[in-house]
Amino acid sequence: MKVIQGLENLQKDFKNLVLTLGSFDGMHLGHQKVIGKVVNRAKEIKGTSMVITFHPHPRRIINKKKQPLLLTVTEQKLKLISSLDVDVCLVIDFDKNFSRMSPREFVVKVLQERLKVKEIFVGSSYLFGKGKSGDIDFLVKMGKEYGFQVNKVRAIRRKGEVISSTRIRRLIQKGELSQARELLGRPYSLSGKVKRGDKKACLIGYPTANLCPAEEVLPPEGAYVVWVILDKEVRPGVVGIVEKNKKKIVEAHLFNFNGDLYSSQIEVVFLKKIRGKRHFSHREEAKKQIAKDREIARKILRIPFTKIQTRAKLKMASLSY
Numbered sequence: 001m002k003v004i005q006g007l008e009n010l011q012k013d014f015k016n017l018v019l020t021l022g023s024f025d026g027m028h029l030g031h032q033k034v035i036g037k038v039v040n041r042a043k044e045i046k047g048t049s050m051v052i053t054f055h056p057h058p059r060r061i062i063n064k065k066k067q068p069l070l071l072t073v074t075e076q077k078l079k080l081i082s083s084l085d086v087d088v089c090l091v092i093d094f095d096k097n098f099s100r101m102s103p104r105e106f107v108v109k110v111l112q113e114r115l116k117v118k119e120i121f122v123g124s125s126y127l128f129g130k131g132k133s134g135d136i137d138f139l140v141k142m143g144k145e146y147g148f149q150v151n152k153v154r155a156i157r158r159k160g161e162v163i164s165s166t167r168i169r170r171l172i173q174k175g176e177l178s179q180a181r182e183l184l185g186r187p188y189s190l191s192g193k194v195k196r197g198d199k200k201a202c203l204i205g206y207p208t209a210n211l212c213p214a215e216e217v218l219p220p221e222g223a224y225v226v227w228v229i230l231d232k233e234v235r236p237g238v239v240g241i242v243e244k245n246k247k248k249i250v251e252a253h254l255f256n257f258n259g260d261l262y263s264s265q266i267e268v269v270f271l272k273k274i275r276g277k278r279h280f281s282h283r284e285e286a287k288k289q290i291a292k293d294r295e296i297a298r299k300i301l302r303i304p305f306t307k308i309q310t311r312a313k314l315k316m317a318s319l320s321y
Contacts, residue, residue, distance in 0.1 A: 007090070007110065007114060014088065020037075024077060035051055069215065071168060076189075100130050120151065122153065169217045188270050211249070212250070221242055239252045271300070274300075
């Protein structure tokens, strides 16, 4: 998949362009359905499939006092979009000036003049433009005026409720990981660079790789069974989520790993919660609890501590829990 960062870097016309557009936070089953239709239609007409998304998330610019925690940062989102066989992803820099663009201006200047779009697929509740004043009916009207077709995609429901990023965020914040997984179509994960910790885990014999997510939603404090993706290896482990100075820290202990992960890029894939948060009065108590967590995780995963998966096997293995 070709990634184009910014409208200013569009350098050519795309043949028979079929696209969808949105924030696509989480890339859940609903998002996958819309993008799948774009890809299939582009193949039918021997055209180009495109996903337009935004960085940062529009709501982080429009309402800075009430910013949503994300399900996927941009880099992770692009990997998920690419896995769906999309030809091109255009990442629009979303700033205050762009947020003031009217629906008509966006259609004319971006979709028609810059992209010369042939077909668009969007969900039935799609809104766009300044103040979300443009809806799908307006988009259909503009399509008739400028010669492109608009296709409405029906939302996917689970248990009588539409799948949405907001719904999935709530589930993760409540620790309902299996329900979140059903709506995402994969286990929830987060990624980032490993930060320096306070070394307390090393002192009790269980070193951890620490992440400090500032933008992503996190499950409640407690211990979780995880896979940790490091380069091309996928290692089993246990994650502890703790709150320090009003910030949640993700402390990942990888089984049978003694290297230095500082500054490494890792992805933590959440499988199952082991227990809630605990307060330990001394190191020995914490050491015993972590040993118990490891043993529980080993039994859940049904593997020895030394087991290392490949990326190709990760999805199948993860979805079985």
